[in-house]
Amino acid sequence: MNNETGNSCPMPSCPDNYGTMPSCAGLAVPYVPFQQTGSKQYSQNDALSNGTLFPGLNLPFHLKVEGSTLPSTPLVELQALEFVVLELGTYLDTHPDDTEAFELFKQYSAMEQSAKAAYEAKFGPITKTSAAAGSSYRWLQDPWPWNYGQNEVK
Helix, strand or coil: CECCCCECCCCCCCCHHHCECCCCCCCCCCCCCECCCCCCCCCHHHHHHHCCCCHHHCCCCCCCCCHHHCCCCHHHHHHHHHHHHHHHHHHHHHCCCCHHHHHHHHHHHHHHHHHHHHHHHHHCCCCHHHHCCCCCCCCCCCCCHHHHHCCCCC
16 A cells, blocks of 8 residues: 555556555455546557557457457448447546546547448448438348458449
């Protein structure tokens, strides 16, 4: 326990992967450390590859895909944006006063909405909710989005 900061990190300034603990944490009571405000973030492709936007929360997974091996397709780019928006939203659930994270959330949300609209304009609806936006129900029409990546559709 660091007496200066009141958290579980033995150093005066803790790196992101230590988190913080309540200063009055009882003995033999399990706690999950809180993520620190202003935590470092991966790029969107690295976040998708690592399974988290935040390096401090990164627990290596043996089956992860390296970001450099992900195909550069509109669907993968949309998935990366959606992942970053989801991660930032989850972070903001516990850190609602982090204005920098909220600005990033708004920025990536706008990018995700734009990418989704562009994707759906070219390939069709990606969710059933989007299928309701057209003049007719187009959800079960071929080709499916993943068929484009497999070069089954030209």
